[in-house]
Amino acid sequence: MIRIGIVGYGNLGRGVESAVNHAEDMELAAVFTRRDPSGVETLTAAPVMAYSEIDKMQDAIDVLIICGGSATDLPETTPELAAKFNVIDSFDTHANIPEHYANVDKAAKAGGKVGIISCGWDPGYFSIARLYAEAALPNGESYTFWGRGVSQGHSDAIRRIEGVKDARQYTVPIESALDRVRAGEHPEFTAREMHLRDCYVVAEEGADLEAIEQAIKTMPNYFEPYDTTVTFITQEELDRDHSGLPHGGSVLRAGDTGGYNNTVEFSLNLESNPFFTGSILTAAARAAYIMNSEGQCGAKTLFDVPPAYLSTHTREDLLAHML
């Protein structure tokens, strides 16, 4: 059994816990939290320990899955822990991946451990889909569409506007744009042509609704480059109809092989973004364990992981039933 530790216990941590619980080759050794452990109740009654005690668990844990945020938590925590444990994270600030990789690589090599970073679905499964598609169709164009799904970053940006009590933002891919790629047109899109932004907003009592709507629609980077719809609803409606965290999207590549057009498409439709992400992190933990057992160390991404290492199946099973 591969002994897993979870660092951080929010939605993603719960997703990992659920996935580990269903993995026949894994057991959950502990959940580590920076909160008071006595106040944290886990889905599967896994033991909860203070983060400050994590070093004592080095001999009891094979892989740590770090479930933190990419803004401030993972850039510190993943390198720190990679020196002492095999680690997995879902670092998703695309622009900072090279720096994060270098930091984790240095720490993991010093400790003789493996750290697989950016293991969610984007970066993660979408990245792999882009790579496989480009390897088969080097002469072509790749496109990534996200949604329909909740963007936490955009929802947070709305919540920071004066007079807004709560908000939920859906990123929505424009179906006609997807169809143009599928038809082999190789279009060049503006941001506005690929995605819509659909916002559900709860205003404070007496707030200026028109001012809020304007503030959203004109917000640079977040909303201004897109067609944005704003719908004001009550807190009850938000809690009732918009409490889930669905997401998904599509990676497409259209390209030419010797004069013939081909398209490759990889799509996800997820009722729970954090639970699906947690499930990929859990599969990646299996790979980290195998790679480190083989003597590998340093930072890795899913680009470096032979697909078989993510699976519980034996080689014989894979050859006979999945190839």
Place this chain on the structure above:
Amino acid sequence: MIRIGIVGYGNLGRGVESAVNHAEDMELAAVFTRRDPSGVETLTAAPVMAYSEIDKMQDAIDVLIICGGSATDLPETTPELAAKFNVIDSFDTHANIPEHYANVDKAAKAGGKVGIISCGWDPGYFSIARLYAEAALPNGESYTFWGRGVSQGHSDAIRRIEGVKDARQYTVPIESALDRVRAGEHPEFTAREMHLRDCYVVAEEGADLEAIEQAIKTMPNYFEPYDTTVTFITQEELDRDHSGLPHGGSVLRAGDTGGYNNTVEFSLNLESNPFFTGSILTAAARAAYIMNSEGQCGAKTLFDVPPAYLSTHTREDLLAHML
């Protein structure tokens, strides 16, 4: 530059030639044929040599891509050549993969070479899609739909019927079945519920058309388990409208993560089946070269290949632009 040899020069061989020609890190050393080399004209004026001379080229070739049929050619040729060269094939008789793997493994290990088998799109990219989807959604069901595309085996089966001059058979996925999987229904399908068979037949002059249609529709395994349509056309119409070899299909998996439904879908839409397959074989040759350079040997499949090994990009490029 990775020096490639192509063994066999039909549609697939031409597809590989085209892909190698577009690969910035490869050059085509020779095409080997069992026909008279002087009668073979290549797309890119690559040198053509007799298959009997292949051993002389051991020092001039890094990877051989074997473009033969799975029924009788590859089971002999791939193990024979794997003892002397790094090899790639597209062996696609699913039931015989374990035996083929074992034969190639033995030969390649004896010769210190790498042989990556079954590198097309099914087996191949579809197999990988099945594995990644199952790794993320262990609690779920996978489905593979093929088409709309030409099945050579079914076309050949029609051609063997008395009174048939020529034929082309399209395998057609049933869209409503795909939609049920996408909706998370986890249906159990009969063969008839997943695919149609659409046949275009040129009859000999004076042939009994009704007898031909009956012979097709009642043919066990090939057509009897499916709803089959038969359309008689002229040779001119067949040549004009049905000379291409399009194919494609979808791998879908619907599964549960902690009570949430998710679907993963990987789809191909190919104007040329052999040219796309040839392009994947070419990417796999890059991986075989890297793996053998690292000291690996024996039989492999795409399950064993880190995705990065299929790509021409440097690690820095992949981290900065594709992850």
